[in-house]
Amino acid sequence: MTLMPAVSSWLQTTRSRLTLLFGGTAVLAGLAIGLVADQVLTRHLTELSGQSLVSASQPIALALAQGMQEREREIALLSYLPMLTRDDGYAPQLQAHLEQIRQSYPFYSWIGVTDAQGVVQVSTGNLLRGQNVSQRPWFSAGQQGPYVGDAHDAVLLDKLLRAPGSPVPLRFMDYASPVRGQDSVLKGVVSAHVNWAWVQDIIRRATPQSPMTGGLEVLLVNKDGVINTAGAVEQARAALPILPSQGTFQVMSWGDDPKETYLTAVVPVRAQTVTDLGWMLVTRQPLEMALAPINRLHTLLALLLGLMAALLVALAYWAARRFSQPVERLAEAARQVQASGQVAALDFEMDTVEFQHLRSALQNMTQGLIDGKAALEQANAELEHRVIERTQALQQSEQRYLSILEDQTEIICRFDANNRMTFVNDAFCRLFHLRREDVLGRVWSPIVYPDDLPLVTQKLAAIHPRNPVVVIENRVVSGDGSIRWCQFSNRALFDDSGQLVEWQSVGRDITERRQLEAELAQASEQFQDLYDHAPCGYYALDRQGKYVHLNLLTLQWLGLPREEVIGKLGPADFFDDEGKALFTACFPVFLQTGKIGPLEFNLCGRGGVQRRVSVSSTAILNAQGDYVMSRSIMYDVSELHAARQQLHTLNLEQQAMLDNDLIGIAKVKDRVIVWRNPALERIFGYAPGTLQGRTTEEMYVDQEDFLAFGRDAYAVLASGQHYR
Missing domain, CATH: 3.30.450.20 (PAS domain)
Incomplete structure (x- = not known):
């Protein structure tokens, strides 16, 4: 009972309130920092785990893509072998060659070659030989070009290849390529069925094994859905949850329970094959396993927060004590003053000359008027003298103007509003074979070529006071009856009221120019035609x-x-x-x-x-x-x-055929090997580069076989034939 009043009394002190203020603020700040740190660390660990899932998925996706590319390339190269493309059917040794290829890759279940009608001609183990497979998708697609088929049930080969007693049906991936003869005509299709187990083998070998990958699942998703280990669709694509974008990760729920969350990453399988199967690799891990390290971190963080809270409370009490001591001493002193009663205490002139200026201005103005009158009288006298001189000069200029008009080669005429001629020069009379006295004062106009009359009429009708000049090029009939091209500059003269008073027309003969222009236009058209239609x-x-x-x-x-x-x-x-x-x-x-x-x-x-x-x-x-x-x-x-591109492609294909790993090829001169591909040395057990420059005798059991081959083969080769 005595504890509660003591606590209540202590809470009313400045020291206690400062302690609660500082300590509570520090503890709350510490808790907030701890929670933020927990969120940041959790998000960071989730990011790291997600990136780890993406990184772990990429090698698997790459291995799957490379596997499909290698199988597609092998079947495509196989279709170019001479034993397939020869004109007289398939070579007898093709059966053994296909068996060798099947044994070289453990997941090849069946390899076969059909004819153009889809009947199997040669196959490994003689399976399906003689049967018609023209309805199989790989045959239809393989006739057009290289083909890769997604996982499917083994329709014909299941009962022939499934292990006795095995309840799991076989599922294959198909690889096919057309076989064409030397005349490029389709001979058939070569196909290989690859057991679906190759996918699970790659996933099993490429999936990382470590404590951090506990509960890790790797799912293969194609256009139909999730493919299980047997190659069947385990979950339809439509039933899958919304997956993250390719190359990213996301925390998401799988199934009906929203608490069943997984860290999920999606990586595309980008196989550079002709057929894009649209595979995706989905890697998921239960979120609680992916974030297992954060739980241990939570315990450590709680201990650190408790210790930090205790230290902060102690520091707050010390700081409150330092702040409250002066107040406590002041309060104690106040009580002593109250008890004892002893107290201790407080930083114009101007001149004007306006009339003088006005008088001076009037005097100056009067003198100016007198001087102006005398100058005006003198100017009038000079002007009268100049008028007399200008009149004489104008008369002389008129005479010169008339002389110039008469000497002009241009034809010049003037006529009034009623088309009566008022002036014509000599050039006008010469062109139309007229005399001046026969036309002056009379109505006359040049004879316009009939085809040009509408143009002349239209142009002249457009003249008005604001546009008094028009230039017309038209043909006229000259005095000797010939057709001449003339250019007329027609000017209409109007009075102040806008009425037509007179016409003045200045023309010149442009016949030669028009002929040159026509010839130039024709030549230009010819050159333009050559230019445009080159x-x-x-x-x-x-x-x-x-x-x-x-x-x-x-x-x-x-x-x-x-x-x-x-x-x-x-x-x-x-x-x-x-x-x-x-x-x-x-x-x-x-x-x-x-x-x-x-x-x-x-x-x-x-x-x-x-x-x-x-x-x-x-x-x-x-x-x-x-x-x-x-x-x-x-x-x-x-x-x-x-x-050029096609030639480059053919060179690459030829080089790929020569460098294949299945057939040994050598070029021999004087029975010395001058070139060989790596397959030759591998087949005969020689180290790379060993046979270069050596005689072919080393490849025979004894010298007698070597000499016998020379006797038989070189006689045939010398005649230009092939030796087998």
């Missing part, structure tokens, strides 16, 4: 690499109208990324050197057509040596490029 593209580029000229064929290749290209686009806008980089690197060099090419680019037209083009250019310079434009030519080399 079997190659012509174009010109400005300094910025934009088109300024291009022929019709180039426009057809680009797939755009001319107005959308000129000055707006350049070759780089139609090249692929590799071509753009090459153009960006070479165009500055071309501007400096003035010549480049031939260079090849992939030209992609706006219509989607792509062609390989070869481009060569030279620069056109002005008189100062500055760049004006390019002179570029472009050829379509798509077929040549495709032929």
